[in-house]
Amino acid sequence: MADITATDPEHAAAATDANATAATDPAAFERAIDELAAQVPVDRTPAGLERARVDESGWAGPDRKPPLAVALPENVAQVQAVMRWATRHRIPVIPRGAASGVAAAGIATAGQLSLDLERMNHILDINVENSTITVEPGVITKDVDEAAREVGLHYAPDPASYATSTIGGNIATNAGGLACIKYGVTSGSVLALDCVLANGELIHIGHDSIKGVAGYDLVRLIVGSEGTLAVVVGATLRLRGLPRHSATLAAYFDSIADASHGVTAILGTGITPSQLELIDHATLAQVDAVAGTDYASRGNAFLLAQSDALGAAEEIAVMADAIRGIAAIVETTDDPDEAARITAARRLGYTSIQQLGRVVPEDVAVPRGELTAIIDDINAVSERNGVKVFIMGHAGDGNLHPLILAEGASPEAVDRTVDEIMRLAIAHHGTISGEHGVGRAKLPWLELEQEPLVRELQRGIKRVFDPLGILNPGAAI
Helix, strand or coil: CCCCCCCCHHHHHHHHHHHHHHHHCHHHHHHHHHHHHCCCCEECCHHHHHHHCCCCCCCCCCCCCCCCEEECCCCHHHHHHHHHHHHHHCCCEEEECCCCCCCCCCCCCCCCEEEECCCCCCEEEEECCCCEEEECCCCEHHHHHHHHHCCCEECCCCCCCCCCCEHHHHHHHCCCCCCHHHHCCHHHHEEEEEEECCCCCEEEEECCCCCCCCCCCHHHHHCCCCCCCCEEEEEEEECEECCCCCEEEEEEECCHHHHHHHHHHHHCCCCCCCEEEEEEHHHHHHHHHHHCCCHHHHCCEEEEEEECCCCHHHHHHHHHHHHCCCCCEEEEECCHHHHHHHHHHHHHHHHHHHCCCCEEECCEECCHHHHHHHHHHHHHHHHHHCCCEEEEEEHHHCEEEEEEECCCCCHHHHHHHHHHHHHHHHHCCCECCCCCCCCCCCHHHHHHHCCHHHHHHHHHHHHHHCCCCCECCCCCC
16 A cells, blocks of 8 residues: 565565555555554644654655654554554554654655654663663653663763664664763663564563573664664663763864874773763864854864773873873863863764754764774865865764765765765775664665675565565665
8 A cells, every 4th residue: 555665576566566556546545544543643744744754864865755644652552553554554664763863764755654652751660779771762862861860870872862862763773972982882781672573563582681692682683773673662771880980081182193093092001981082173163163162272183081980080190191192282170060061062063063054964983093094085085075074973982973064065066975985984994884873874885885695684684574574664774
């Protein structure tokens, strides 16, 4: 009854009869939507449909028409009802969180159903003794951390969108963030998942224990699969002790190359900071313009390091000593308010660039030793194409976010810039996505990174979980 973007030729045949029905019997299609609405809250208003076809990526795909409808389940049983209905009618389902994604994984278009999980937003349990929290997928990341802090614990993953992104979305993309150098990406904090399969069956995978190696690790398979294998309807997450101390280092360098050497020097001390972030001069200048600060006057590159260890001040002092011969200016503080002010410069990076107009936010990762070279190459691409590119990122693990200013540039020049940056990531022994996922926006470059046999193995895994190809077709793989 709807157009299915097949993940391989086998799925195309499954869609033929459904497509014919949609074209020849609109009344049957309307009855199908009414059938769904009798079981699950459904939004078919123009505003609701419009919201479902966009996200933070700004991606403009080949078909940007609104989806058929938006399902708004409030509990697990309703998610199961949606998937049984979708299986029965062969209609593609696009799981969706807070739409903060920047790879277009959660965008639903013509012939598809948007499955919006925002109403499943309850914290179900906090177990202080086991240091775990169990939540529904629509809970905001910041709310998870705040709930944990009330009992003396904290949730470590810290994506830049933590104030708006949902746990379900974080799980879908295996989100990283500022603290991932020490605490890892989302997968390191997911112990167990409740998932609804494409046919509506409910499964529980993983363990409430910290360790568990029985059978294949299906939790790690689902985390980062971008809604293509199952719909996550519950998650048990690992919490950690609340840091009692914190200290911060702000260093300014004459060049990106010097800042990269600073990263190597800091990590060469044997200390693992809780944050190690890099911002280029252009981004600093725009943060200054928006926030009224003067960071850009102090250097051409900015490095932010933090420690949340018991000996945080001592660790920061060691880091500062390691870079004094490299950095032009080194400042340290253990004052929380001052640290928050400095950290705000990093968090303001993306939003400050957005003040200039439409931004294409990219996400690549390379070995740390390649940071200087790829940044130089990205700047050369920017100059050659006449497209401004701002650079910031998680320097401690080589994850960069080139922010491409599309405003005022031709679409062809922007597309060319994106393409060249993706190719640079591969040329520098890295990846086209460090933490944002592949979604739909990055699929054209996946073949540069993964050989055909690897991609076919992934498609085979999807066929096991989703034989009809109705879960987020056209995304991730």
